[in-house]
Amino acid sequence: MIKITNLHACLEDENTPILNGLDLQMEDGEIHAIMGPNGSGKSTLSYVLAGRDGYKVTDGKVEMDGNDILEMEPEERSAAGLFLAFQYPVEIPGVGNMTFMRTALNSQRKARGLPEVSAADFLRLVRSKARQLHVDPGMLKRPVNYGFSGGEKKRNEILQMAVFEPKMCILDETDSGLDIDALRQVAAGVNSLRGPGRAILVITHYQRLLNYIEPDVVHILVNGRIVETGGPELAMRVEETGYKPAPAGNA
Amino acid sequence: MTLGDAQYISRDDPFAAARRQAADRLEACGLPKRGQEYWKFTDPSELNQIHSLHSLSSSITPHFGRSFELSMVGDWQDPVQQGISPRALFDGIPRSVIDIDGDDAEFELSPDIVEHGSACSIEQASLRDSSWVHEVFGELESQAHAPVPRALAAVNTRYARCGVCIRADGINAKPVEIRYSASEQQEDAVVRHVFKVERGASLTILETGTLARRTNKVLEVEVEDGASFHHVQVQGREHERVSSGHVFARLGAESTFRSFTLSVNGLMTRNECVITMTGDGSTAHVAGAAVGDSKFHHDDTVFVTHDSLDCESRQVFKKVLRNGAVGVFQGKILVKPGAQKTDGYQLSQGLLLDDLCQFLAKPELEIYADDVACSHGSTCGSVDEEALFYLRSRGIPSVQAQDMLALAFLRQALDEIEDTRLTEALQELLLDWLARHHQ
Ligand SMILES: Nc1ncnc2c1ncn2[C@@H]1O[C@H](COP(=O)(O)OP(=O)(O)O)[C@@H](O)[C@H]1O
Ligand SMILES: [Mg+2]
Numbered sequence: 001m002i003k004i005t006n007l008h009a010c011l012e013d014e015n016t017p018i019l020n021g022l023d024l025q026m027e028d029g030e031i032h033a034i035m036g037p038n039g040s041g042k043s044t045l046s047y048v049l050a051g052r053d054g055y056k057v058t059d060g061k062v063e064m065d066g067n068d069i070l071e072m073e074p075e076e077r078s079a080a081g082l083f084l085a086f087q088y089p090v091e092i093p094g095v096g097n098m099t100f101m102r103t104a105l106n107s108q109r110k111a112r113g114l115p116e117v118s119a120a121d122f123l124r125l126v127r128s129k130a131r132q133l134h135v136d137p138g139m140l141k142r143p144v145n146y147g148f149s150g151g152e153k154k155r156n157e158i159l160q161m162a163v164f165e166p167k168m169c170i171l172d173e174t175d176s177g178l179d180i181d182a183l184r185q186v187a188a189g190v191n192s193l194r195g196p197g198r199a200i201l202v203i204t205h206y207q208r209l210l211n212y213i214e215p216d217v218v219h220i221l222v223n224g225r226i227v228e229t230g231g232p233e234l235a236m237r238v239e240e241t242g243y244k245p246a247p248a249g250n251a
Numbered sequence: 252m253t254l255g256d257a258q259y260i261s262r263d264d265p266f267a268a269a270r271r272q273a274a275d276r277l278e279a280c281g282l283p284k285r286g287q288e289y290w291k292f293t294d295p296s297e298l299n300q301i302h303s304l305h306s307l308s309s310s311i312t313p314h315f316g317r318s319f320e321l322s323m324v325g326d327w328q329d330p331v332q333q334g335i336s337p338r339a340l341f342d343g344i345p346r347s348v349i350d351i352d353g354d355d356a357e358f359e360l361s362p363d364i365v366e367h368g369s370a371c372s373i374e375q376a377s378l379r380d381s382s383w384v385h386e387v388f389g390e391l392e393s394q395a396h397a398p399v400p401r402a403l404a405a406v407n408t409r410y411a412r413c414g415v416c417i418r419a420d421g422i423n424a425k426p427v428e429i430r431y432s433a434s435e436q437q438e439d440a441v442v443r444h445v446f447k448v449e450r451g452a453s454l455t456i457l458e459t460g461t462l463a464r465r466t467n468k469v470l471e472v473e474v475e476d477g478a479s480f481h482h483v484q485v486q487g488r489e490h491e492r493v494s495s496g497h498v499f500a501r502l503g504a505e506s507t508f509r510s511f512t513l514s515v516n517g518l519m520t521r522n523e524c525v526i527t528m529t530g531d532g533s534t535a536h537v538a539g540a541a542v543g544d545s546k547f548h549h550d551d552t553v554f555v556t557h558d559s560l561d562c563e564s565r566q567v568f569k570k571v572l573r574n575g576a577v578g579v580f581q582g583k584i585l586v587k588p589g590a591q592k593t594d595g596y597q598l599s600q601g602l603l604l605d606d607l608c609q610f611l612a613k614p615e616l617e618i619y620a621d622d623v624a625c626s627h628g629s630t631c632g633s634v635d636e637e638a639l640f641y642l643r644s645r646g647i648p649s650v651q652a653q654d655m656l657a658l659a660f661l662r663q664a665l666d667e668i669e670d671t672r673l674t675e676a677l678q679e680l681l682l683d684w685l686a687r688h689h690q
Pocket of ligand 1: 044
């Protein structure tokens with residue numbers, strides 16, 4: 001599904017490297033987790049994958065279904081099936097959440113050569129997804145993320161993920177700011193999207209989320225590179241002993 | 252030749268007295284000049300042209316609708332041919348329509364154009380029982396001549412022969428739309444509308460379309476006690492448009508006045524709004540949304556005078572500028588001695604889509620009472636890159652995402668319109684215009 005090879009990146013106007021030769025490969029249907037201390041480059045990775053301005057890729061390659069996505073505009077990556085649930089979803093006053101989601105879905109569909117979804121069909125679709133995810137219908141009527149609580153913002157990201165049905169999902173610290181009930185509901189939403197035709201990369205700081213979304217593979221990111229890869233037990237170990245320097249041979 | 256051409260005013264002119272006074276005012280103050288304090292950011296020379304053309308031909312009695320050979324300059328195109336007819340804009344909203352055609356001042360005006368009240372054209376004003384017109388025509392304009400002279404409005408009083416006079420004496424639920432259409436012959440137009448909303452009555456006026464390449468337009472609006480006047484005008488989307496507009500309003504006690512202007516494109520636009528709140532407890536909201544590209548100079552100049560107790564005024568102006576377009580806002584709230592409990596608010600914001608654009612604002616408060624709450628804010632900035640990326644990351648192409656953000660920015664001004672059907676119609680129009688822009 002996605003193959004990241006030797007990815008090096010830094011801020012556009014600085015030369016301090018943030019990602020230092022990151023390798024990661026995910027197959028269809030898999031859920032991977034990336035854990036790492038603050039500042040290790042988790043969000044940078046997610047932004048570089050989504051195509052945000054301000055970062056410079058100095059080396060390496062990212063392929064999605066065999067296509068080089070680093071050459072694509074952010075909207076093209078989205079149309080190709082990439083979705084990033086932001087660590088800090090952006091508030092957009094003046095743009096209605098429904099209008100935004102419908103415009104987005106139809107833009108993606110248009111780029112894929114599919115017909116637009118009508119307003120009525122879209123309303124039905126969003127309502128049913130919102131119900132599944134316990135999203136307060138009031139959130140649909142408000143401007144995008146505007147005045148939402150931290151938890152509402154994260155739910156709104158997962159709602160979009162459910163509506164757009166992307167192939168490659170990146171969830172950047174979706175658990176932060178969620179109380180335990182919200183965490184369960186969001187995790188259930190993510191789990192319901194798990195399956196063939198989709199891969200999900202869960203970025204988190206804590207192991208807690210992984211009790212609810214069980215990953216196939218866990219990676220540890222330190223200083224912009226994957227220092228260790230293992231199964232769910234790796235997350236447990238990190239929780240107990242912290243992000244210790246990577247074992248010799250890997251460093 | 253004198254500036255006001257007073258010697259050419261015909262005795263038969265029903266507005267002879269007002270015109271003579273306007274000629275005198277004009278004589279005294281002269282046409283505006285670049286660099287004067289009130290024209291700090293805007294060069295009036297193109298707007299002054301409208302005057303000289305009319306005065307040159309005044310010896311042969313300027314008649315609205317005459318095609319001035321002298322003035323055939325530029326490549327003014329019929330907006331309908333350009334496919335930008337605004338005709339469909341308010342379709343679906345029950346309303347009366349007055350069509351004013353650039354070639355023919357003798358427009359049809361059926362007396363039942365207003366449900367409660369009467370209507371006539373400026374030309375008919377002497378024929379019908381319309382003494383009320385004479386009480387307003389030139390009166391509000393002349394009163395607004397101090398502390399700053401408004402020569403272009405005096406030009407209008409001196410020369411305008413086309414326009415609509417409406418008196419409302421009851422609640423008029425149906426808006427009256429004044430729909431302009433231009434022709435290739437009509438280079439200049441001087442238009443004057445006079446409205447009087449009597450005690451407890453209401454009137455909504457919509458203005459759409461463009462009458463000529465260059466227009467000098469004045470509205471005088473008398474809003475009596477407990478009355479309400481709503482005004483929505485759409486200026487767009489011709490690139491060559493040059494227009495000077497004035498709205499003069501006098502508000503009685505417990506009255507409401509709302510005016511909203513949507514402007515898209517145009518070379519040079521100066522919209523002045525002068526409101527005087529003379530009765531206690533009145534409300535005035537003036538707002539504008541403007542979108543301009545390259546050789547676009549758009550100036551909103553607002554002067555609100557609080558001269559009574561407990562009045563509320565709001566000014567909300569937003570401009571989206573790209574490719575070196577220039578937006579100007581000059582707004583003043585004057586609170587006269589004794590105008591206690593005044594609530595004055597003013598907001599002006601520019602959204603600059605590139606760094607060639609300029610948004611120039613001069614917000615002013617002049618307060619001579621102590622128990623007032625007045626605030627103003629003016630900002631100018633570029634598109635929120637985070638928001639832009641967020642939209643793009645959801646698949647929305649960059650240009651469309653920028654339009655969504657521009658619309659969102661303007662929305663606050665559109666929300667000043669009370670009738671949400673009108674707000675939605677304008678929102679649709681803007682969306683469409685923005686989309687066309689990229690074709
Ligand atoms: N836009 C930015 N401006 C300045 N520093 C940044 C920016 N983005 C990332 N960094 C720096 O890069 C490093 C990695 O940040 P980030 O990717 O946000 O880490 P994480 O998400 O793992 O906490 C940090 O040292 C951070 O300060
Ligand atoms: Mg982060």
